[in-house]
Amino acid sequence: MVKVRNIHKYFGHLHVLKDVSLDVAKGEVVVIIGPSGSGKSTLLRCLNYLEPVQSGEIWIDGIRLDHHKTNIRAVRAEVGIVFQSFNLFPHLTALRNVMLAPLVVRKRPEAEVRQEAVAILTKVGLQDKVDAYPAQLSGGQQQRVAIARALAMHPKLMLFDEVTSALDPELVREVLDVMKQLARDGMTMIVVTHEMGFAREVADRVIFMDEGRIVEEGTAAELFDRPKNQRTQEFLGKIL
Amino acid sequence: MVPAYVQDRLNLYDAVLFLQGLGNTVALCLLGLGLGTLIALFVGLARASHFRWLSWPAALYIEVIRDSPLLMQLYLVFFALPLLGLDVPIFLAGVATLMINASAFMAEIVRAGIQSVGKDQWDAARGLGMGYPQVMRWVVMPQAVRVMIPPGVGLLIGLIKDSSVISVISYLELTRVGQILTEKTFLSFQVFGIVAGLYFLMCYPLSRLALHVERRLKVGG
Numbered sequence: 001m002v003k004v005r006n007i008h009k010y011f012g013h014l015h016v017l018k019d020v021s022l023d024v025a026k027g028e029v030v031v032i033i034g035p036s037g038s039g040k041s042t043l044l045r046c047l048n049y050l051e052p053v054q055s056g057e058i059w060i061d062g063i064r065l066d067h068h069k070t071n072i073r074a075v076r077a078e079v080g081i082v083f084q085s086f087n088l089f090p091h092l093t094a095l096r097n098v099m100l101a102p103l104v105v106r107k108r109p110e111a112e113v114r115q116e117a118v119a120i121l122t123k124v125g126l127q128d129k130v131d132a133y134p135a136q137l138s139g140g141q142q143q144r145v146a147i148a149r150a151l152a153m154h155p156k157l158m159l160f161d162e163v164t165s166a167l168d169p170e171l172v173r174e175v176l177d178v179m180k181q182l183a184r185d186g187m188t189m190i191v192v193t194h195e196m197g198f199a200r201e202v203a204d205r206v207i208f209m210d211e212g213r214i215v216e217e218g219t220a221a222e223l224f225d226r227p228k229n230q231r232t233q234e235f236l237g238k239i240l
Numbered sequence: 241m242v243p244a245y246v247q248d249r250l251n252l253y254d255a256v257l258f259l260q261g262l263g264n265t266v267a268l269c270l271l272g273l274g275l276g277t278l279i280a281l282f283v284g285l286a287r288a289s290h291f292r293w294l295s296w297p298a299a300l301y302i303e304v305i306r307d308s309p310l311l312m313q314l315y316l317v318f319f320a321l322p323l324l325g326l327d328v329p330i331f332l333a334g335v336a337t338l339m340i341n342a343s344a345f346m347a348e349i350v351r352a353g354i355q356s357v358g359k360d361q362w363d364a365a366r367g368l369g370m371g372y373p374q375v376m377r378w379v380v381m382p383q384a385v386r387v388m389i390p391p392g393v394g395l396l397i398g399l400i401k402d403s404s405v406i407s408v409i410s411y412l413e414l415t416r417v418g419q420i421l422t423e424k425t426f427l428s429f430q431v432f433g434i435v436a437g438l439y440f441l442m443c444y445p446l447s448r449l450a451l452h453v454e455r456r457l458k459v460g461g
Contacts (some may be wrong), residue, residue, distance in 0.1 A: 069371075073371060076367060078366070079367075080367075083360065087360040088364070089361065089365075091382045091386075100368070101370065102379060105368060105369040105370055149368070153368060168461065
């Protein structure tokens with residue numbers, strides 16, 4: 001599903017991704033952990049070309065991401081991304097947030113899109129909030145709308161960029177529950193997070209990144225309980 | 241001693257003249273400011289663009305026009321263009337001047353509106369597969385318009401009043417009517433009082449409308 005080969009990414013002189021390669025199979029849930037500034041969010045944003053890479057190759061479901069505009073947009077339509085700060089469209093209701101992309105990108109009929117959007121919002125537990133504007137929703141509710149908005153495009157891959165980091169502690173669970181359900185339904189997911197419990201429960205594989213490189217990877221049990229690399233040990237020692 | 245040819249009161253013909261001036265000012269402003277706002281949309285989009293070959297010419301256009309007086313722009317259109325062999329009818333000269341002036345000031349308001357919408361909105365919209373025109377149309381512009389309305393309407397009101405400058409090329413707009421009737425009657429206080437009142441009648445509904453639209457758009461935050 002995802003094939004990343006030797007990508008390098010610079011912000012000016014700052015070398016943020018150093019020769020990163022990664023494979024993610026269909027249906028796999030991969031969790032990326034690491035200290036802030038390790039490049040994990042940047043890696044995620046490169047996977048749908050919100051950030052261009054300077055060298056290396058990225059393949060999503062057989063399509064090469066390159067400077068070709070049609071390729072980029074085709075890939076973005078197939079890859080859902082959810083952000084730390086929700087990024088809902090504040091001028092639209094929850095329902096309209098979910099409906100917008102299927103309407104204007106896929107150009108599907110309105111009645112059909114509306115019906116499906118209501119169904120997806122129901123699935124994330126927001127059937128009572130379809131007509132609410134983002135400002136009228138809690139952080140947890142906003143983030144669930146954001147997930148619903150991404151799901152409405154029927155993505156083959158979902159990217160989660162620290163989606164619970166901006167939430168009050170008591171709201172984290174409702175978002176994680178939605179993500180767990182999604183994982184159980186077989187969605188391919190790459191999740192950048194600090195929620196180690198979530199990683200243990202649903203991750204098929206955990207990747208530790210530091211200073212722009214993938215330092216170590218393995219199952220949650222391998223990585224959390226028997227980390228081989230010293231930097232992984234230090235990082236886990238600080239947060240567990 | 242007032243000469244015999246001077247009228248000592250305003251009559252029905254003068255009322256018709258007032259209305260004619262009012263109508264001409266309305267026509268001048270509707271066309272000039274309407275077209276100017278339309279052009280401003282494109283200049284503002286260019287100004288906010290990441291492509292320098294678009295943003296720099298737009299910035300130059302805006303600065304040159306913002307930093308020269310409206311009256312000079314009117315003179316250039318009305319007196320200088322004919323020197324180049326381009327004879328501009330008096331009404332069109334007024335419309336063109338207002339249009340050019342409004343387009344530059346309004347373009348800055350459009351730019352500020354577009355840039356008030358954060359990068360996170362672009363990320364979200366782009367991440368869903370939308371292209372530039374779709375992001376602009378469905379995500380950025382609806383939010384930018386809310387920011388643009390108060391300064392935009394302020395600008396339009398200012399320019400409606402500044403359209404009085406066009407009286408200097410003897411176009412029979414409201415201020416010119418005021419001048420003519422003052423010369424005819426010497427009733428400057430009454431005449432210019434009426435002129436000012438008529439400008440107020442044009443501008444006040446516009447402020448109210450703007451307030452109304454602003455409130456309606458605010459629903460949902």
